[in-house]
Ligand SMILES: *[C@@H]1O[C@H](CO)[C@@H](O)[C@H](O)[C@H]1NC(C)=O
Ligand SMILES: *[C@@H]1O[C@H](CO)[C@@H](O)[C@H](O)[C@H]1NC(C)=O
Ligand SMILES: *[C@@H]1O[C@H](CO)[C@@H](O)[C@H](O)[C@H]1NC(C)=O
Ligand SMILES: *[C@@H]1O[C@H](CO)[C@@H](O)[C@H](O)[C@H]1NC(C)=O
Ligand SMILES: *[C@@H]1O[C@H](CO)[C@@H](O)[C@H](O)[C@H]1NC(C)=O
Ligand SMILES: *[C@@H]1O[C@H](CO)[C@@H](O)[C@H](O)[C@H]1NC(C)=O
Ligand SMILES: *[C@@H]1O[C@H](CO)[C@@H](O)[C@H](O)[C@H]1NC(C)=O
């Protein structure tokens with residue numbers, strides 16, 4: 001109760017400067033984590049053609065490049081900075097709030113949950129916090145955005161990021177998250193894509209860490225993941241949008257003969273321009289080689305969007321604010337157990353035309369007994385009571401559900417599910 005009063009006090013303090021229905025604060029926190037990571041014995045791509053070579057290696061049928069490149073395991077430990085945003089409802093009569101911890105996927109950062117396009121009309125946060133009175137914690141995954149970057153092959157891998165997610169969750173359980181002195185009784189985890197994979201891994205490792213999970217843009221069928229690895233047309237992030245994803249300098253002097261080859265081989269001219277249409281960031285993200293991104297807006301559409309069901313403006317905005325993926329993440333994103341230890345409520349919600357997890361059509365299963373590709377996720381949760389497990393196929397949506405016209409339709413399904421499991425703020 002005393003911790004709740006602190007939350008209310010913090011809320012009142014924020015009210016003096018915010019008229020909106022929610023109060024948010026950006027907090028960068030140190031987390032000390034340790035995880036088993038793979039030691040991969042390949043060269044880190046240092047040109048975009050090497051990024052293509054990596055993609056060819058990764059997507060070659062009949063092989064398992066993760067296994068081929070793996071030479072052993074080590075323990076990676078460290079203290080990293082995680083850039084977070086905590087939001088709470090203003091003026092609410094909630095006394096026992098539920099916290100949603102939101103983990104973004106590849107290509108995005110924490111703003112996936114708070115897309116600013118069209119005056120925040122697609123914002124998941126506005127829906128969950130303003131309308132449903134949840135508290136939320138969104139964050140840039142370790143390695144991405146304003147969180148600490150790291151060595152992209154043998155450091156920034158899935159399980160180190162999962163360790164950071166666990167650490168953040170434990171802070172909220174204990175009431176030790178900086179400036180939020182409330183120990184949350186109810187915490188649910190919501191992921192998108194790779195963020196769902198990490199949420200899945202989290203609750204397998206620590207089944208009691210979460211009161212319920214929502215896996216968006218997800219299935220356990222890995223057949224079509226290579227479509228993503230191929231369709232991205234991966235290039236080096238720091239060369240693709242050098243003013244934003246690189247160190248902010250274009251290699252000088254601009255000598256055409258020396259540059260021509262480099263321009264053709266290393267730079268995407270369209271994305272060079274995309275990077276220029278925005279106000280250049282004061283501090284460019286300065287990703288190291290080995291951080292990859294999709295080549296251009298066409299690849300972005302292919303990966304995340306269903307034609308006819310999104311506004312081209314949001315695709316452009318997505319391309320101009322996209323975030324990269326490390327080669328270490330790509331090598332470890334499939335390393336999740338087939339059977340999960342979690343026993344609480346699970347909602348899987350995937351776009352009808354999701355690319356990586358349904359191959360572009362979730363209903364094309366070739367088996368009348370299998371209603372959708374994601375429906376087979378049920379087999380991975382033997383400890384979950386069937387009445388607590390739901391698979392929902394969001395109509396007219398690709399992989400990036402939050403950026404489609406009917407994003408808020410999907411949000412309603414998510415909050416409806418959580419409410420039906422007794423997990424709403426109360
Ligand atoms: C907080 O971070 C968001 C991005 O997540 C940014 O848009 C916003 O301007 C930041 N707010 C402040 C007060 O720095
Ligand atoms: C691609 O795979 C070959 C082995 O088949 C390996 O020697 C090479 O380092 C790999 N390159 C990249 C960039 O993954
Ligand atoms: C590929 O190899 C890795 C490392 O050995 C393993 O964890 C993973 O389960 C394998 N993937 C498949 C689909 O067999
Ligand atoms: C937001 O979306 C709703 C319907 O989803 C629409 O009616 C409204 O005009 C949109 N507002 C803005 C600012 O785009
Ligand atoms: C990252 O930090 C910059 C500079 O403070 C800010 O403009 C931007 O909104 C932040 N982005 C995210 C995703 O937090
Ligand atoms: C986890 O939760 C279950 C059900 O609430 C309980 O039976 C079990 O003892 C808990 N396990 C641990 C390690 O706390
Ligand atoms: C900035 O990045 C470019 C391209 O990767 C590189 O050639 C240059 O040396 C870097 N400059 C600094 C100051 O790091």
Ligand SMILES: *[C@@H]1O[C@H](CO)[C@@H](O)[C@H](O)[C@H]1NC(C)=O
Pocket residue numbers: 221222223364365366373376
């Ligand atoms: C994955 O989905 C495809 C298409 O529905 C299907 O052919 C394949 O058997 C599925 N794989 C698994 C392991 O369920």
Ligand SMILES: *[C@@H]1O[C@H](CO)[C@@H](O)[C@H](O)[C@H]1NC(C)=O
Pocket residue numbers: 393394395396406408409410412413
């Ligand atoms: C929007 O999504 C909701 C939830 O899936 C669904 O019930 C509704 O029919 C969708 N609306 C349209 C126009 O597709």
Ligand SMILES: *[C@@H]1O[C@H](CO)[C@@H](O)[C@H](O)[C@H]1NC(C)=O
Pocket residue numbers: 093094095425426
């Ligand atoms: C908060 O107030 C709203 C309307 O004023 C009401 O519908 C809701 O049940 C109340 N919630 C709690 C937890 O008291």
